[in-house]
Amino acid sequence: MAVNIIETIKGYLTPDLISKASNMLGESESGVSKALSGLVPAVFGGLISKATSGSQAGANEVLALSKESYQSGFPGNITNMLSGGLTTGGGGMLENFFGNKLQSIISAIASFAGIKSSSAHSLFNVATPLATGALGKYAMENNLDANGLSSFLQSQKANVAAMLPAGLSGVLGLSGLTSSMSPVGSEARQTVSDTTAYAKDTYERKGGTNWLVWILLLAGVAALLWFLTRGCNNESKSTTTGDSTTMTTMPSDTSTKMAPAPAMPPRESMKVKLADGTEINAFKGGVEDQLVTCLNDASCAAGKDKWFDFDNINFKTGSATLTDSSAAQVSNIVAILKAYPKAKIKIGGYTDKTGNADANKKLSQQRADAVMNAIKTGGANASQLVGAEGYGSEFAKVDASASDEARKVDRRIAVQLREK
Known part of the structure; x- marks a missing residue:
């Protein structure tokens, strides 16, 4: 399956991170979310320009910096970084990647997101270790040398261009991509x-x-x-x-x-209020929002047909190991169960129609178990956890010959509200 590293990084832009950055900067959560949605591909644009400029030294430098970021704990501890402030996270990498283009990029992002230039600069210090850390993680897991990293970044050009705010491609020097970013x-x-x-x-x-x-x-x-x-x-x-x-x-x-x-608009962050008065950070229309709405609505009946798809649960490729970015949604489910002690849930795992059916069912069971175990480990009452079941491709609707993009809808983890 082709990797889209921009999509991978989006999983780390959790409501908690956006909320913390918003409070520290005095900006709206929607503005911070929009800025980060443009800054992450902007950083990758700088990495691509440097690593694919034809200079071996440039590719070596990007590889070294990316590995260093990953070994320093990024992107996994990006939220924890905020406790130390937003002015130091990106180090001196910004000027190194962007040189005299930096101020133009900051101004463009600030205008795009409707935030102050100083806030855009601070958020750059979040986006930079996030992007380089994720790239370093991919490089180390796939044993890439400088040439391999350069080739991988070349393959990401279209993904980066599709996510960049209009006008930044030219500033970053990503030749041939400007038209693909425009409406x-x-x-x-x-x-x-x-x-x-x-x-x-x-x-x-x-x-x-x-x-x-x-x-x-x-x-x-x-x-x-x-x-x-x-x-x-x-x-x-x-x-x-x-x-x-x-x-x-x-x-x-x-x-x-x-x-x-075209680039997806940034998702809207929101506070979901639970029955015990606590609030959790989530996305509007996300699984937490839908689940709590049903729990609060007397006309919404629980049962075997009441499923809600997770929208921020991810696994390392080909495995049942949850990514660090999944922790926020797991924590939210635990909080919901504590606030609604009568609620009981089941976790379901699903795959698309490609590959061996038995292997798919096994993997889907392992992933459903992983999510259930994470919820239990997070502090949920075991009596509220009915179980976990992997259905493999049994309920897949998209034909195996369809594009990978089309088959994504069948690869999911869902939560069933059995009782309320």
């Missing part, structure tokens, strides 16, 4: 802009109105309409999976080559 119609707007400029130049050189001006302008308008029509014929679909929420673009004509998917 549908940007190519047409550029065509119109170029055409108009040429027409204006022709007009001025000829000293007055020229028929060529009108032809060129009409051609530009036609190009704009063509691109906009092409964009409107695409149907956007958002799917939530056990690993992440992904936006895909499905063309009405399947023979048409798909453009890179």
Whole structure:
């Protein structure tokens, strides 16, 4: 399965981290979340530029810095870093990666997120060790040397470009990716802009109105309409999976080559109030929000059909080992069970239709058990835990021949509300 390291890092941007950063900076949680959603790919843009510049020294430096970040405990302890302040986490890496581009990037992020430039700079110090640590982790787990790391970063260019706020690709020097970051119609707007400029130049050189001006302008308008029509014929679909929420673009004509998917808007953080008066940090519409809403609603019946998909539970590739970023959601489930002592839950594990059915069922059982054990270890009352069951591909709906992106919906962990 192809790795999208930006999606991996999104799992570490927990509601708790965003809330702490928001309080420390005096910014809204939505602003902090939006800024980090742009800063993480911006840092990766800097890493890509440095590691793939053609200089072996650049690739060696990125590899060394990334390993150092990982060995220092990142990205796992990124939330704990906040207790020491936001001004030291990124060290001197920012200037090293971005040089005289740094201030332009900070200003662009601040404008994009609607926060102060000083806050954007501070958040850079969160995004930098987060990104380099995750990259170092991947490099060490896959035994990459400098050349291997450079190749891997090359493969991530499209993912980074899709997540960057408009305009940052050019600043970062990621050649060839600017158009993939722009909304549908940007190519047409550029065509119109170029055409108009040429027409204006022709007009001025000829000293007055020229028929060529009108032809060129009409051609530009036609190009704009063509691109906009092409964009409107695409149907956007958002799917939530056990690993992440992904936006895909499905063309009405399947023979048409798909453009890179646009960046997902940042998820909205919220406080979920529990029956005992405590509050937990979660995402609006996430599993905690849905579960507590049902528990508080007398008309929402518990039972074997009442399932809620986890949206921030992840595992290391091909294993049943939970990632560090999963701890926040596990902790939230424990808090919910404590606040609703009559509630009883079951954990279900699911896979897609690819691979061996028996192996899939075994892995799904191991993952369901891992989540259940984590909840129990976190302090939940054992009497509220009905059990864990791996269903493998039994309930998978997407054909095995479909794209990996399409099959993500079948790879999930869910919680069943058995009693309330």
